[in-house]
Amino acid sequence: MKEPDNEQYYKRGTLAVLGVLRDLEHDGMPIMVSHARGQFISRILSADKDLLVLDYGSNDYDNQVTLEVRSLTVTAEMKGAKVEFSLEQLHEAHFGGLPAFSTPLPSELLQIQRREYFRxxxxxxxxxxxxxxxxxxxxxxxxxxxxxxxxxxxxxxxxxxxxxxxxxxxxxxxxxxxxxxxxxxxxxxxxxxxxxxxxxxxxxxxxxxxxxxxxxxxxxxxxxxxxxxxxxxxxxxxxxxxxx
The missing domain is CATH 2.40.10.220 (predicted glycosyltransferase like domains)
Incomplete structure (x- = not known):
């Protein structure tokens, strides 16, 4: 992620990161969670200064594999911008009585305004x-x-x-x-x-x-x-x- 040309697009610090994640949460935008063993579609259920909560995927096997891996990448498109950030690990949690993933808030994320949308x-x-x-x-x-x-x-x-x-x-x-x-x-x-x-x-x-x-x-x-x-x-x- 850390290419020199992208340095200007990084959001760092709790307030800046939370601002972007809460926009994704508020709009209910789908996100893609990717790792070495696969990927799945999710969404942000909650974001605060201590914890980020993501929805479980639709496939039980994908969810179990995701709990075992280290180093994940999350990407999303919002209002013509690409959002990307890294997570070290996801943990099993519950939100609204349903299974979910939780993880500490990322310290930084990349938000690049696209000239063209991904096709x-x-x-x-x-x-x-x-x-x-x-x-x-x-x-x-x-x-x-x-x-x-x-x-x-x-x-x-x-x-x-x-x-x-x-x-x-x-x-x-x-x-x-x-x-x-x-x-x-x-x-x-x-x-x-x-x-x-x-x-x-x-x-x-x-x-x-x-x-x-x-x-x-x-x-x-x-x-x-x-x-x-x-x-x-x-x-x-x-x-x-x-x-x-």
Whole structure:
């Protein structure tokens, strides 16, 4: 974590660290807890000057492994900023009558304002879709290619109007992400481009690609979207590990 270029982004001292952690707690933002033996999605249940309490993960095995490891990294995205800090160990605790993790408050954390949000590729199976309306009328079903807290990239299946204008806001776009649920958003069209691939017949195939920026993502939608991104990231990592 301690790269010289990042020194200006460190928050040190109880008040500074607590301020960031309590923002994560208040907003209910999901966090990713990573260590040498795996990772899981959690959230901050409580933070004070003496103790940080994290929610248990959804998998009992992951929770037990986490209690055994030393040296963990916690990452989160909040309001366009990346938050990261290290913990030496998590201990078993209870919060509101339910199992939880506890640990001393970290002495420092890294908070970097991102120029761009972290993007994750949408899965190929099952396919995620974006349902919208073309500006001049007519329904559009677009294949979701990548997603972030800042926006989405989609591929156009079928005919595309030739007069699409960058800068236009598309209202009521519905993101259908299968088992992860749906989101309805407004987004601004930033760029009209193309994705080029080579088919099995060694032919070049060009598919129109549209890039959008979210214009009105609410706190609840941001939490849901971050949870989806973390879940997709975990699935991608687990798949990559299986093929090593």
């Amino acid at each position: 994750i590729s949408a899965p190929l199976d099952p396919v995620f879709y974006c349902h919208a309306s073309w500006p001049e009328g007519g329904k559009a079903r677009l294949r979701l290619q990548d997603i972030s807290l800042g926006g989405i990239g989609v591929l156009v299946e079928g005919e595309m109007p030739g007069n699409l204008a960058s800068g236009a806001t598309w209202h009521g776009m519905r993101l259908d992400m299968g088992e992860y649920g749906e989101l309805q958003v407004d987004a601004q069209l930033l760029h009209v481009g193309a994705r080029t691939t080579v088919s099995g017949k060694n032919e070049t195939v060009s598919t129109p690609r549209l890039s959008f920026r979210f214009t009105s993502l609410g706190p609840v939608q941001e939490r849901q979207l971050q949870q989806i991104i973390f879940s997709l990231e975990r699935v991608a990592r687990e798949k990559a590990m299986r093929f090593r």
